[in-house]
Amino acid sequence: MHRNQAGRSWKSKAAVYALASGLAGLAAGAALGILGGALPLYVRLAVGSILAIAAVAVGTFELLGRRMQPLQFDCETPQRWVDKGPWSWATINGLTLGFGATSRIGFWLWYAIPLGAFLIGNPVAGAVIYGAYGLTRALGAVAIILAMMRLDEDISDRVIDGYDTARILAAGQLVFLGVATVIVVGL
Amino acid sequence: MHLPGLRGPRVLTTTRPRLLNALLPAAGLGILVGALARNSGEVGWIFALLVCSAVVTAVAQQTLP
Numbered sequence: 538m539h540r541n542q543a544g545r546s547w548k549s550k551a552a553v554y555a556l557a558s559g560l561a562g563l564a565a566g567a568a569l570g571i572l573g574g575a576l577p578l579y580v581r582l583a584v585g586s587i588l589a590i591a592a593v594a595v596g597t598f599e600l601l602g603r604r605m606q607p608l609q610f611d612c613e614t615p616q617r618w619v620d621k622g623p624w625s626w627a628t629i630n631g632l633t634l635g636f637g638a639t640s641r642i643g644f645w646l647w648y649a650i651p652l653g654a655f656l657i658g659n660p661v662a663g664a665v666i667y668g669a670y671g672l673t674r675a676l677g678a679v680a681i682i683l684a685m686m687r688l689d690e691d692i693s694d695r696v697i698d699g700y701d702t703a704r705i706l707a708a709g710q711l712v713f714l715g716v717a718t719v720i721v722v723g724l
Numbered sequence: 725m726h727l728p729g730l731r732g733p734r735v736l737t738t739t740r741p742r743l744l745n746a747l748l749p750a751a752g753l754g755i756l757v758g759a760l761a762r763n764s765g766e767v768g769w770i771f772a773l774l775v776c777s778a779v780v781t782a783v784a785q786q787t788l789p
Contacts, residue, residue, distance in 0.1 A: 593751075600747040643788045646781045653774035657767075666774045673782035681786065696787055703784035709750035710780045714773050716754025721761045721770055 550627045551682065555675035557631025562671020563664045565636050566654040570663025573655040581656045586723035588652055592715030595645050599708035609642040634678075635671030644707040649714055 573581060598605055614633050618626050633639060637647060650670050654663035685692055761769030 593754075596750070597747060600744065600750070637785075641788050642785075644781055644784050646777055646784070649774060649777045650781060653777070657771060657774070662771055666771070666778050669775050670778035670782050673779045674785060677783055677786040697789050698787075700787040703787040705746050707780060707784045709746045710777050712747060712750035713754045713757070714777050716751050717758035717761060717773055718770060720755065720758025721767075 546623075547682070550623050551679045553624060554627040554631040555672065555679060557628045558635030558675035559668055559672035561632040561635030562637075562674075563668035565651070565671075566663035566665065566667025567660040568663075569651055569654040569667065570657060570660035573658040573663065574660070576658065578658070581658055582722045585656045585718060588656075589715045589718035589723055592645075592649065592711050593719065596708045596711035596715060599645065599704065600712065604704075605645070607642050607645045607647065610639055611641055614640050631675055634674055637670065637674070644704065646707040646711045646714075649711065 595605060614630050618629050621629065638651070642648075650667055654666045657663055657666070681692065681696060757769060757773065761767075
């Protein structure tokens with residue numbers, strides 16, 4: 538959430554933002570789950586096995602310090618959306634960030650969300666996976682705003698400084714997910 | 725170690741050990757959970773791991789500029 542959006546009625550804007558973000562994740566996950574369900578199970582298992590091996594490889598490279606930039610639109614959500622008004626901004630920004638694919642992704646682990654929702658082949662499970670992402674992404678921003686208000690200081694730089702730790706965490710999770718998936722479906 | 729142009733011994737540090745230290749627990753946990761999931765014959769483990777990955781991604785993305 539943009540810093541200058543924290544105003545008098547910031548709670549209702551934050552609620553709209555979180556709701557939009559969660560809904561975007563739920564809708565995207567359900568759609569991917571329906572699409573994935575159209576594929577035979579053996580195809581999903583085969584693709585999942587290959588992707589799990591790729592996840593282990595990418596995560597290992599990252600953890601060995603060989604930084605690999607994920608394929609992404611390397612941009613933020615447009616600043617001009619702020620001019621559309623607080624409610625429209627909260628809705629559009631929430632929908633965009635909850636979907637995630639059209640702005641900066643930053644971590645290879647992100648791909649596990651749409652691919653997992655697709656390969657699991659169930660709209661409810663897909664919605665839960667992607668919805669968890671959308672909701673957490675929005676609530677994370679709200680938590681940062683709340684912390685800034687409580688501490689009465691701008692902690693956004695400190696949060697950004699945590700990027701290297703986040704990269705290790707995300708790469709570790711990618712290896713964890715990849716190894717477990719290879720054992721379950723690939724061996 | 726002694727470095728040219730610098731007086732006294734110097735210790736060179738890199739972030740690699742820290743990164744390597746994360747690889748072993750991640751792979752070990754993956755083997756453990758993978759074996760448990762395979763023995764139980766349920767896909768619930770992988771589903772739970774995917775939800776966990778979604779949450780970790782969202783938390784990690786808070787650090788993006």
